[in-house]
Amino acid sequence: MNDEFLQRIRKAPPPQFLAGLKARLDRQAPLAPAPRRRWTFTRGLLVGLLLGGAAFAFLARLLPGPQPTPVHVTHAVPLGPVWLPDHVVSRSEPAQLPVPTQSAALPQRPGTASPPAVRSSSPADPPSFERVRVVAASTAYPVAWGTASRFARNISGRAKVEINTANPFNSLCTSDPSGADLVALPRRITRWEFNRCSRSGVYGGLVEVKTGYQAIALARSPLYGPLKLTARDLFLALAKQVPDPNQAGKLIDNPYTTWNQVDPTLSYDRIQIVGPALSTPAGKLANALLLESGCNTFPWLAALRDFEPERYEQICGSLREDGAYQVAAPGAGFAYLTTNPTALGVFSPNEYGLGHSDLVLIPVDGIAPTPENVSAGTYPLERPLYLYMSAYRALGNQVIMSFIRANMAAKDLYASDPDGWGFLQLNKSEIDANLAIAQERRPLRF
Numbered sequence: 001m002n003d004e005f006l007q008r009i010r011k012a013p014p015p016q017f018l019a020g021l022k023a024r025l026d027r028q029a030p031l032a033p034a035p036r037r038r039w040t041f042t043r044g045l046l047v048g049l050l051l052g053g054a055a056f057a058f059l060a061r062l063l064p065g066p067q068p069t070p071v072h073v074t075h076a077v078p079l080g081p082v083w084l085p086d087h088v089v090s091r092s093e094p095a096q097l098p099v100p101t102q103s104a105a106l107p108q109r110p111g112t113a114s115p116p117a118v119r120s121s122s123p124a125d126p127p128s129f130e131r132v133r134v135v136a137a138s139t140a141y142p143v144a145w146g147t148a149s150r151f152a153r154n155i156s157g158r159a160k161v162e163i164n165t166a167n168p169f170n171s172l173c174t175s176d177p178s179g180a181d182l183v184a185l186p187r188r189i190t191r192w193e194f195n196r197c198s199r200s201g202v203y204g205g206l207v208e209v210k211t212g213y214q215a216i217a218l219a220r221s222p223l224y225g226p227l228k229l230t231a232r233d234l235f236l237a238l239a240k241q242v243p244d245p246n247q248a249g250k251l252i253d254n255p256y257t258t259w260n261q262v263d264p265t266l267s268y269d270r271i272q273i274v275g276p277a278l279s280t281p282a283g284k285l286a287n288a289l290l291l292e293s294g295c296n297t298f299p300w301l302a303a304l305r306d307f308e309p310e311r312y313e314q315i316c317g318s319l320r321e322d323g324a325y326q327v328a329a330p331g332a333g334f335a336y337l338t339t340n341p342t343a344l345g346v347f348s349p350n351e352y353g354l355g356h357s358d359l360v361l362i363p364v365d366g367i368a369p370t371p372e373n374v375s376a377g378t379y380p381l382e383r384p385l386y387l388y389m390s391a392y393r394a395l396g397n398q399v400i401m402s403f404i405r406a407n408m409a410a411k412d413l414y415a416s417d418p419d420g421w422g423f424l425q426l427n428k429s430e431i432d433a434n435l436a437i438a439q440e441r442r443p444l445r446f
Contacts, residue, residue: 132159132403135171136184139288140385142281143212143423144184144407151406159403167309172206172388173197181400183388184407186214186288191446192306205391205443209434211407213424215382216289217352217369218273219359221341226362227259227266231380234364235294236262237271238325240318243298254320267342274328274336275346278319282421283327286346287319289422293364293380334358348422349374374424382424391441404438 136144141163148159161184164171169189171180173196188208189197197206220226236242237256244250259266273290276282295316296302304312319325326343328336333345337359344362349369352361361368364380373379387404394400410425426434436442 135180140184218362222360223341231294
């Protein structure tokens with residue numbers, strides 16, 4: 001493009017063109033004005049609320065009003081027998097909850113048993129017991145259990161009796177609060193057991209209380225008269241294993257079948273003893289008393305009781321199983337001996353007293369099972385029953401004292417009550433002496 005071309009373009013249009021353009025513009029309609037924007041109801045409502053809230057907040061700052069009430073916050077209720085579910089904490093109670101003391105009674109729901117009281121191992125704070133835990137040896141268990149069953153019915157408080165076939169005395173020789181309150185043994189503890197227990201933390205010393213005796217009687221038909229037996233004869237005749245007569249310290253299976261093989265001075269009669277079933281309390285007692293005393297006549301076997309009690313129990317507590325010991329139904333022993341005059345029968349001393357006119361009593365080591373001989377400890381087929389306790393644990397515990405008294409009481413000693421089978425009561429002077437020991441918590445001295 002040059003300047004001449006640009007110059008021509010800048011020239012004014014012809015008059016005819018301008019007149020026609022003006023005429024066309026004059027004929028067009030004028031433009032409509034733009035519509036005004038309208039407020040909807042929703043938009044107005046939102047604006048009104050915003051303005052009203054702002055105004056209310058402004059006035060609340062300017063005008064004084066009531067102060068808010070402080071909220072009282074309580075602590076959470078601990079889950080436990082003291083507070084759940086009977087106790088409800090309200091907002092009006094203080095924030096700190098009371099802590100129950102050790103001696104406070106725990107509230108119980110209706111129909112629930114009372115829990116055992118908390119036990120403390122500290123000698124400065126003796127607990128209050130609600131029940132008694134008794135651990136018994138296997139052959140002392142029937143008497144202890146029978147006592148507990150009567151005790152629970154007649155005395156407020158309960159006794160829980162457990163059996164321990166290994167070493168029940170260990171459950172007492174501990175400072176653990178869950179240990180036994182009483183231990184029932186069919187013998188007196190040894191000096192070795194006493195020393196070991198005294199070193200284990202038993203507070204206040206050990207208390208020993210004799211509660212009665214266990215005994216059995218032997219009898220047979222009067223046709224041939226009594227045998228002159230010793231405790232050793234009975235052990236050699238009835239034990240599963242016996243000492244080898246040809247080699248000291250060795251055991252052999254029992255080879256004897258007749259009494260004269262055991263002792264040449266005895267009659268040539270088959271070894272046959274009839275007694276209660278060995279699975280019953282009476283049978284377990286007969287098993288123990290027939291063997292223990294004779295086993296202890298061998299010093300090397302008696303020494304096992306202190307240092308190898310399990311082996312001692314195995315040797316001195318195992319009857320032979322080849323028919324020398326036969327089981328008689330309860331009450332049938334008298335009739336069996338009438339038709340088998342060379343057999344011996346095992347009875348409770350009181351049970352024998354019911355039918356002694358038809359039988360002849362057999363002394364052992366020349367001693368008859370009279371109450372006087374049993375009390376003196378001279379009759380071989382008997383043993384005392386003892387309860388042992390910690391002097392501290394018995395402090396102020398009348399439940400323990402009630403159980404001890406019940407243990408000394410007379411029982412139904414006949415075949416109808418297997419728990420009292422073989423039990424002989426202490427005489428009055430022995431009862432008074434042992435109750436005084438228990439009441440005063442007099443420590444045992446060796």
